[in-house]
Amino acid sequence: MKHTKCPSCLSKNIEGFFEIKNAPVFSLVTVKSYEEAVKVPRKDIVLSFCHDCGFVFNSLFDTSIDYFTGGYEDQQGFSKTFMEYLTNLSNKLIDKYNLKGKNLVEIGCGKGDFINLLCQLNEGTGVGIDPAYEEGRQNNPNLSFIKEFYKHEHGKIETGFICCRHTLEHIHPTYEFIKLIRDSLESNTRPVIFFEIPQVLRILKIQAFWDIYYEHCSYFSPGSLARLFRKAGFEILDLYLEYDNQYVLIEARPSLIPSKKTFPAEEPVGEIKNLVYEFKEKITRQLDSWREKLTTLKQQDKKTVVWGGGSKSVGFLTNFDSIGAIDYVVDINPHMENNFIPGIGKKYVQPGFLAGYKPDAVIIMNGIYKNEITKSLNDMGLYPEVYAL
Template identity: 25%
Template sequence: MSACPLCASQRLEMVLHVARVPLQIGVALPSHQQALGAATGDVRLAQCRDCGLVVNDGFEAERIRYAPGYDVSLTHSPLYRAYLHQEALALVGEHGVRDRAVVELGCGDGYFLRLLCQLGGNSGDGYDPSLRAAHTEAVGEGRVRLHPQEFRPQPPPKAPGLVVARSILELLPDPAGFLRMINAMADPGRPGTLVYLEVPNADWLLGNRMAWNVHYEHRSYFTADTLRRACAAQGMRVLECAPCYMDGQYLRLVAVAGGAPTSALGPANPHTAQSARDFAGAYREQRSRWTARLSSWAGSGLRTVLWGAGGRGTSFLAAVDPGARLVDFTVDANPARHGAFLPVTGHRVCPPTDLRGVSCDMLVISNATYEREIVAAARDEGFEGETWTL
């Protein structure tokens, strides 16, 4: 067992071991052969008995590389776009993020950064090594610059008014060091730099037994309690930290940076430890149940399609159909994935229009959040079979 990446404790309690999972869920391969040979790793889910953080103890940072082509974007969903608009409005309206310099770390395609600049007249710089190219684009009264690289801290001429990091903290080998860096981006002489963080909600994942939301590249799984204490320990004054998006799938945290680090995290919440142990049993049960179900359908000559080739779909197929014998192909609304193949299993990713004129009996939906959107889209393409949701 290694040390906790948040508090450095070596008191990690093993919860679940899953072998041969795809190394990165955001990478679809250009050929079937490359997909079958994609790198894998083992998830060894554990909980720190001192600070309470849930971690993947099998994580090896040197095996992970974020480069152009990596894509976990959800902005093709109207539901998700509405959520991002709501979050941007809250930062602009409730926290006064107007006419400020905004820095987003791990900005993806810059969608959220553009919203902040459009709605608040802000200027923005986004950093992400998975960007295909750097460009500057006029947006409303502000300007957005996207940089295809990791952010490298250096004394800026002026401290940013807002630092944003969405769906990145959980991926990092040193989350404490990352939070320390963000806190140091504030100007000590002019406090007031806001921080907006978003991470997957471990309480939601564990409590709802979301088996297919466990990924190798997720180093850490934060509860609201651990996220709040981690930020406070690095010197941030936390203004709010609460579940967000639908039924609480993510956590949003707003804080003021620039305070003195304390490095005092405090004790773990015992409720999280029990939830993690219960989750391990639920994972094994779901994998067994879905393998049997898909095998039964295939044995009866039924044709099955999976809609959703993102993280949940990729993890699900690697666990229950590694030989790609039970699910015929996958469908995804994200055009960046069309024509590619999923790592490890080699399932081909097709556009929704490929459902037209194809005889499909079962449609498995990988993410219940988008069930209504997906069912409507599938019916529009002529699908008349049964729908099942993970």
């Protein structure tokens, strides 16, 4: 085991429980050819569990890989379901913390879509911090961008709200990162800190192996996330699940004395430990049943596509690559068209491609989009077998 300590609570009481061999180390980079795609390095994943704080992480994670400064496509804003979720969430946060007209900060803003949405809704200003921000991607004059990793001096930016969405799961030294944010605020206890990340209880409960991939090195539950924030010097204001229980959201505020206040959504370590053992027992059956299904589709010469690019498709296909049942992956993000899936080498196509291809089966990578996708298929006169994860 490469990492022998829990990155969240620093305990050495950790245990490996699930291994994935040869996972492509990139899933969101844009790759323009098959040759380039299959050259993406592959490394093993070992999911480990911390007996002291309940944190789950890849204990083989290679921290020398640069994930943050290169180009990648991770925009989800092309889906109506997703945009509705994000708009409702933004409006709720603006009302709850009285953010109208204020200056807001986003750490790990990517292309700046979320900070842009927030600032349109709060009619204020925003600062996005991300080394990978691409100049000119946003043209809102109320926004400014800092192309850097978050550092101590950024804590001086005048703001009452600092958010960070879908970033912490990519960071291995989780305690170091949350502590850096806390320390940067020094004695300023005013800003509300908001984080949103995928949550691991669901992955464990339904053995969602497609949600386990190399780029995600850190897997939080409501409990392990709250314990990390408290340890780093925050008081939890709210903790809850959203988006069909796929995401955990935390709202916190810096505290000057260690906070002891716990939240109802925090599951105890014993509960996540039981789920880890249950996962270990059931995952083989889950993988076998998909392997059988895909092998049958292949034997029957059925044209099968995966709908939903990004990391889930990489997580899914990594396990069944050798069966050769899938030729194309559909993604509605137009920036992905004609790119190839890193490591796997399958081509991304736009939904319209299917009208001519006429697939016999479609495997949807995120069940929350099932209605939206089934409707798109039917609108093209297509009625394939639909499987949703």
